[in-house]
Amino acid sequence: MxxxxxxxxxxxxFVSCNSISGESTGIIxxxxxxxxxxxxxxxxxxxxxxxxxxxxxxxxxxxxxxxxNNQKDNKTVVNPGGRQGLIEGDKFAHIxxxxxxxxxxxxxxxxxxxxxxxxxxxxxxxxxxxxxxxxTTLPFYVISLWEGNQIAKIWRYMDPTAFNxxxxxxxxxxxxxAKVLGLAELKINxxxxxxxxxxxMVRFTKFVRETEPNTYDxxxxxxxxGRRVNLVEKYYTAADFVHHxxxxxxxxxxxxxxxxxxxxxxxISGDASEELKAKAKAYGAELRTQVGGWIN
Numbered sequence: 001m002x003x004x005x006x007x008x009x010x011x012x013x014f015v016s017c018n019s020i021s022g023e024s025t026g027i028i029x030x031x032x033x034x035x036x037x038x039x040x041x042x043x044x045x046x047x048x049x050x051x052x053x054x055x056x057x058x059x060x061x062x063x064x065x066x067x068x069n070n071q072k073d074n075k076t077v078v079n080p081g082g083r084q085g086l087i088e089g090d091k092f093a094h095i096x097x098x099x100x101x102x103x104x105x106x107x108x109x110x111x112x113x114x115x116x117x118x119x120x121x122x123x124x125x126x127x128x129x130x131x132x133x134x135x136t137t138l139p140f141y142v143i144s145l146w147e148g149n150q151i152a153k154i155w156r157y158m159d160p161t162a163f164n165x166x167x168x169x170x171x172x173x174x175x176x177x178a179k180v181l182g183l184a185e186l187k188i189n190x191x192x193x194x195x196x197x198x199x200x201m202v203r204f205t206k207f208v209r210e211t212e213p214n215t216y217d218x219x220x221x222x223x224x225x226g227r228r229v230n231l232v233e234k235y236y237t238a239a240d241f242v243h244h245x246x247x248x249x250x251x252x253x254x255x256x257x258x259x260x261x262x263x264x265x266x267x268i269s270g271d272a273s274e275e276l277k278a279k280a281k282a283y284g285a286e287l288r289t290q291v292g293g294w295i296n
Contacts, residue, residue: 026112035109050087057083058150096166097127117146131169136162172294179295180241180270182233186261194226214240238273
């Protein structure tokens with residue numbers, strides 16, 4: 001499949017005629033019915049119209065977003081929901097952004113000699129964030145595999161950074177983020193100095209990076225006099241925070257941590273689950289819910 005994508009991409013870049021030169025790979029068309037159907041969908045998408053998608057995509061559509069960290073066992077994870085999942089995703093894009101535009105001048109259909117038919121388009125997507133107020137323009141590449149008169153599989157290539165930031169802003173406004181923060185004020189115990197903290201943090205940070213993929217921010221900051229440290233830790237969900245605490249408590253780092261530091265104040269902020277609330281009691285943590293802003 002990878003070689004097929006390379007063939008398709010290379011063909012668009014280097015072939016301007018309707019037939020692929022060299023080996024008899026197949027035919028490229030730009031004015032056929034399938035190309036027109038994909039263009040119609042893109043135009044309908046800009047107008048918040050899902051009626052074309054209902055006919056164009058198979059009900060059990062497989063949609064693969066080729067983003068980093070969206071793989072399992074070296075394969076991209078399929079998006080849930082099939083056709084309806086794609087339609088709901090398109091609707092959500094219009095909640096996040098206004099004045100959504102996609103260019104439609106680079107669409108081609110590839111009729112391969114083995115019977116497979118792909119349609120690919122290379123587009124520029126643009127929109128203005130409804131929650132950040134930022135204007136975004138990004139390249140958007142899609143390859144679709146047909147089965148009969150419907151698209152059965154889609155591979156999408158784009159940078160999701162702007163979308164992720166808009167989602168974070170949306171969740172902030174709606175106070176719906178699942179992310180959770182751990183905040184604490186620590187006193188460095190007698191007999192220890194800044195260099196001891198630094199040495200410990202090198203090892204502890206490496207441990208967290210290697211064993212906690214969903215601990216996505218992990219910052220420790222020391223005072224000017226070298227006697228106090230505050231920490232800011234962020235987790236995608238309460239379950240990820242619970243995993244961190246279990247991971248920490250079952251390791252030798254917990255003993256080192258409590259030897260090096262005294263906990264003076266602990267705050268857990270965000271959407272804490274009942275399990276996390278129970279764990280928080282052992283640390284004397286204060287629980288706080290989100291009232292505004294956003295969590296990146």
